[in-house]
Amino acid sequence: MTDPLNHSYYAATAHERQLRSDIGDERCDVAVIGGGFTGLSAALACAERGFSVILIELKTVGFGASGRNGGQLIPGLRWTASELEEEFGSERANALFNLCWRENRVKARIAKHGIACDLKAGHLEAAWTPKDFDAMRREADYLAARFGYESDVVAKTDMDAHIATPLYHGGVHDPQGGHFHPLNYAIGLAKAAERAGVRIREDERVWLIDSSSADPVELMTEWSIISARYVIDATDSWIGDVEPDLGRYTVPIMNYNIATAPLANADALLPGDAAVADSRFVLNYFRLSADKRLIFGGGERYSQTPPRDIAAFVRPFMAEVFPEIADAKIDYGWGGAVAVTMNRLPHIGRRGNVFYAHGFSGHGALVTTLAGELIAEAMAGTAERFDVLANLPSKPFPGGKWLRQPLATLGLLYYAMKDKLG
Numbered sequence: 001m002t003d004p005l006n007h008s009y010y011a012a013t014a015h016e017r018q019l020r021s022d023i024g025d026e027r028c029d030v031a032v033i034g035g036g037f038t039g040l041s042a043a044l045a046c047a048e049r050g051f052s053v054i055l056i057e058l059k060t061v062g063f064g065a066s067g068r069n070g071g072q073l074i075p076g077l078r079w080t081a082s083e084l085e086e087e088f089g090s091e092r093a094n095a096l097f098n099l100c101w102r103e104n105r106v107k108a109r110i111a112k113h114g115i116a117c118d119l120k121a122g123h124l125e126a127a128w129t130p131k132d133f134d135a136m137r138r139e140a141d142y143l144a145a146r147f148g149y150e151s152d153v154v155a156k157t158d159m160d161a162h163i164a165t166p167l168y169h170g171g172v173h174d175p176q177g178g179h180f181h182p183l184n185y186a187i188g189l190a191k192a193a194e195r196a197g198v199r200i201r202e203d204e205r206v207w208l209i210d211s212s213s214a215d216p217v218e219l220m221t222e223w224s225i226i227s228a229r230y231v232i233d234a235t236d237s238w239i240g241d242v243e244p245d246l247g248r249y250t251v252p253i254m255n256y257n258i259a260t261a262p263l264a265n266a267d268a269l270l271p272g273d274a275a276v277a278d279s280r281f282v283l284n285y286f287r288l289s290a291d292k293r294l295i296f297g298g299g300e301r302y303s304q305t306p307p308r309d310i311a312a313f314v315r316p317f318m319a320e321v322f323p324e325i326a327d328a329k330i331d332y333g334w335g336g337a338v339a340v341t342m343n344r345l346p347h348i349g350r351r352g353n354v355f356y357a358h359g360f361s362g363h364g365a366l367v368t369t370l371a372g373e374l375i376a377e378a379m380a381g382t383a384e385r386f387d388v389l390a391n392l393p394s395k396p397f398p399g400g401k402w403l404r405q406p407l408a409t410l411g412l413l414y415y416a417m418k419d420k421l422g
């Protein structure tokens, strides 16, 4: 049976790839669990540094959030740079800014490996309320004055240069942001990793990490035992299956996307061809595909059960933004789990010889590639930049295994309600 959550435009337009399965015990320097952006980037960067690397993926590369997301490349983290500075002081804010805003490692990887993934420049944050617009404008001014980071503040009256809807109260256009075909990026990274010597084993589940003897760490997979000097756990919303203790730091929130049939008026809807995300707590985000479909994400569900009809679930959000295509044909509808932390900052770190990075909280398309590379850098002995992210604070969700999700859901419902009330 086909997976109803994976009826995606991306899967239908994915570059050719071969399932790579191997069975048997093996030894290597680095074993990576998970073939999303984080794991693939870490594996590639480790191989480039001369480590022997095996990557084990439950299904196929890009099967998780990395192959299903909105494809929006948004510089930074879920916190604004001014919030980071207020909380952590100027030195740490500088370091975070240099990594998370300045370093566009996705663009660098695409250029280096010639990855064909429909990369486009430009991201627009659209203000849902006048108050949101004021905050955005202040932040843009702060970024320009403090870091020389240039973006364009777009008044409500000028929004039609970017988007054909009167719904928003202005916005900020960031030319350093952009959008891409995330699954083809993941496949491109996997091919680059293989060329660099990484052995990818797909369709294989890791059950357990045994780090009782520090070196080697042993991974029990469903077929074999992999012994490695270092392990990288890049399983994101599945992390609790492999390491229950780390699973306490995130909850999975289901999020859904649709892709319309190619639209004759696509360029009129989004004349600037930027990716757009609005400022609602349960946000709408959308962009055009290379073949002029509208790819639209909207509406979260706090239940893990997908809606019976994903297209019907997302369509009203799209219709509110673009009433003229309310009845457009929808060719694809899919969904995935966004791993969200308590404070919406990623949870990155190291326990002995096991590294981990997860919980990018819906803001991972850009920073996961960086995180993977910083893990490789730390493993090779230079942990300074890795520590900038690893030192971000994090707390487990309260409530233990059974109450964690319901309690987090209550909190999220509260904010979603505030959104509705304005």
Ligand SMILES: Cc1cc2nc3c(=O)[nH]c(=O)nc-3n(C[C@H](O)[C@H](O)[C@H](O)COP(=O)(O)OP(=O)(O)OC[C@H]3O[C@@H](n4cnc5c(N)ncnc54)[C@H](O)[C@@H]3O)c2cc1C
Pocket (backbone or CB within 6 Å): 033, 034, 035, 036, 037, 038, 039, 056, 057, 058, 059, 060, 061, 062, 063, 064, 065, 066, 067, 068, 069, 070, 071, 072, 073, 074, 204, 205, 206, 207, 234, 235, 236, 237, 238, 239, 241, 242, 255, 256, 257, 285, 297, 335, 336, 337, 338, 357, 358, 360, 361, 362, 363, 364, 365, 366, 368
């Ligand atoms: C619907 C949706 C829309 C999103 N939109 C955006 C967006 O527009 N912009 C943005 O910045 N972010 C977005 N995100 C978030 C972003 O996609 C993620 O932060 C990012 O892809 C996480 O990458 P990852 O490699 O850490 O995890 P994943 O891509 O989830 O990879 C984890 C991998 O681990 C594998 N795995 C799990 N368990 C095991 C096991 N036991 N053994 C072996 N392998 C295992 C899984 O199969 C999976 O392939 C979105 C997420 C979703 C779900």
